[in-house]
Amino acid sequence: MELKSIEDWQLEKQFKSVPNVVDVSSFGGTTREYQVQVDPEKLVSYGLSLAQVEQQLADLLPGRRVQRPRRLVGEQQRRPVHQRPRDR
Helix, strand or coil: CCHHHHHHHHHHHHHHHCCCCCCCCCCCCCCCCCCCCCCCHHHHHHCHHHHHHHHHHHCCCCCCCCCCCCCCCCCCCCCCCCCCCCCC
């Protein structure tokens, strides 16, 4: 994991800074994932939106994927409503 981290966070940036290098693709190894848990009440108290936090993360991690979860922590899981077939 250590070598992969060095490649992802240091070498890739250095390679991209070389003139005429457009992109660098690495493969193999395990990629580290970070999960950010945001407290909605604290967001409100700071006057921030979730979109602003996502944008800041994207700006700090150029070329990295910042993805919103399918559902937010603490949000009620929505269950599909099943209806009975109508009698004819």
